[in-house]
Amino acid sequence: MKTFEKEYQLFAERARSQGIDLGKVKAALHNQVIETPSWGYANSGTRFQTFPWPGAAVSTYDKLNDAAMVHKMTGIAPSVALHIPWDKPEDGDYLKIRQFAEGLGIKVGAINPNVFQELEYKLGSIANPDKAVQQKALDHMIECCTIMQETGSGLLSLWFADGTNYAGQDDLRERKHRVEENLIKLMPHLPKNSRILLEYKLFEPGFYSTDIPDWGSSYMITKKLGDQAQVLIDLGHHPLGANIEQIVAFLIDEGKMGGFHFNSHRYADDDLMVGSVNPFELFLIYHEISSAVDSSDQITSATAKAIAFMIDQSFNIEGKVGAMIHSVINCQEAYAKSLLVPRESLKKAQLAGDVLGAHRILTESFKTDVRPLLAQVREEMDVPEDPIAAYRNSGYEEKIREERGTHISVGGYQ
Numbered sequence: 008m009k010t011f012e013k014e015y016q017l018f019a020e021r022a023r024s025q026g027i028d029l030g031k032v033k034a035a036l037h038n039q040v041i042e043t044p045s046w047g048y049a050n051s052g053t054r055f056q057t058f059p060w061p062g063a064a065v066s067t068y069d070k071l072n073d074a075a076m077v078h079k080m081t082g083i084a085p086s087v088a089l090h091i092p093w094d095k096p097e098d099g100d101y102l103k104i105r106q107f108a109e110g111l112g113i114k115v116g117a118i119n120p121n122v123f124q125e126l127e128y129k130l131g132s133i134a135n136p137d138k139a140v141q142q143k144a145l146d147h148m149i150e151c152c153t154i155m156q157e158t159g160s161g162l163l164s165l166w167f168a169d170g171t172n173y174a175g176q177d178d179l180r181e182r183k184h185r186v187e188e189n190l191i192k193l194m195p196h197l198p199k200n201s202r203i204l205l206e207y208k209l210f211e212p213g214f215y216s217t218d219i220p221d222w223g224s225s226y227m228i229t230k231k232l233g234d235q236a237q238v239l240i241d242l243g244h245h246p247l248g249a250n251i252e253q254i255v256a257f258l259i260d261e262g263k264m265g266g267f268h269f270n271s272h273r274y275a276d277d278d279l280m281v282g283s284v285n286p287f288e289l290f291l292i293y294h295e296i297s298s299a300v301d302s303s304d305q306i307t308s309a310t311a312k313a314i315a316f317m318i319d320q321s322f323n324i325e326g327k328v329g330a331m332i333h334s335v336i337n338c339q340e341a342y343a344k345s346l347l348v349p350r351e352s353l354k355k356a357q358l359a360g361d362v363l364g365a366h367r368i369l370t371e372s373f374k375t376d377v378r379p380l381l382a383q384v385r386e387e388m389d390v391p392e393d394p395i396a397a398y399r400n401s402g403y404e405e406k407i408r409e410e411r412g413t414h415i416s417v418g419g420y421q
């Protein structure tokens with residue numbers, strides 16, 4: 008008998024008595040996908056120090072191997088986002104990267120241009136007062152459109168570090184124009200059937216102003232860019248207390264919700280493991296999506312179905328691959344709980360003005376222990392029942408330590 012058999016039977020019985028269609032729930036869980044970021048497998052740190060992790064990925068090939076391991080353990084992480092130039096191959100052969108990934112049973116996901124790490128970008132990239140710097144940033148993004156074609160990626164994921172530190176430093180309206188004009192110039196280079204996802208961020212590195220500071224500005228710009236442009240929500244990019252699930256609901260309703268960068272934060276862009284600080288928020292976000300998928304409104308449902316679920320984290324002290332698996336599983340749990348929400352009873356309670364009743368219906372789903380359900384789904388998908396335990400017992404961590412060694416990275420103040 009399976010270790011979780013009894014628990015699953017109990018779970019299934021209760022679900023049936025509540026009128027939940029378990030077949031539908033399991034089918035949805037089989038189809039869930041989460042993209043992991045290549046940069047999450049490499050060493051990273053804070054501005055104070057980077058503590059090297061033994062065996063952390065150094066090359067893009069290492070990162071792809073790690074991502075494939077996460078997929079092997081979970082069954083729901085079949086793609087990896089790349090960051091250019093962090094993942095730029097020395098020989099310029101992106102096709103090789105693509106084939107290597109495909110050989111491991113995964114794919115290249117979103118391409119993330121990096122327009123914040125070169126010296127020219129001190130005063131910004133596409134919003135820089137210097138036209139030549141704007142052009143450099145635009146050229147890099149155009150290069151990334153070519154990389155999308157070579158790697159088979161359908162997403163260009165954009166984040167700009169652009170902003171200012173002091174009042175009066177630059178003209179705010181001028182900067183807005185520069186952002187818009189350059190993105191408009193970029194659009195014709197985007198491969199067919201692909202999308203631009205535009206991230207926003209409240210602050211950092213700009214502490215006085217950020218050129219795309221919130222979802223409203225990202226929405227406004229993507230609206231000007233047309234149907235191929237949508238908003239990307241990074242969970243760490245809001246003021247404390249922001250109601251992110253409401254932003255999700257609004258953007259889905261407008262056909263502009265494009266994707267997520269999942270992570271957790273207590274203060275700002277902390278990039279901690281998703282679901283570690285506020286699992287209730289993650290559940291509420293998934294609840295908005297699950298209910299939109301089932302909506303009778305065509306745009307709402309199509310938008311929700313096309314959302315790209317990506318992780319954007321940096322693991323500084325907790326290890327890499329294990330922490331990534333943990334993050335993927337937290338997304339799986341939140342999604343599973345959202346699929347259990349009895350939406351008809353919820354609607355009834357809402358329309359009857361039964362505030363406590365409606366709140367209880369939603370929170371009961373959140374409180375449900377979905378681990379037996381997920382153990383069953385994993386068995387059906389032929390992946391380990393407990394992915395983290397399986398990873399720890401796999402010998403992979405020891406193998407990469409041995410093969411890759413420990414690479415000292417530079418970080419902190421100098």
Ligand code: RM4
Nearest residue numbers: 119166206241268276319
């Ligand atoms: C930013 C943002 C971007 C990520 C960089 C490294 O805060 O979240 O998505 O690429 O960090």
Ligand code: MN
Nearest residue numbers: 206241268319
């Ligand atoms: Mn991000």
Ligand code: MN
Nearest residue numbers: 241243276319
């Ligand atoms: Mn971020």
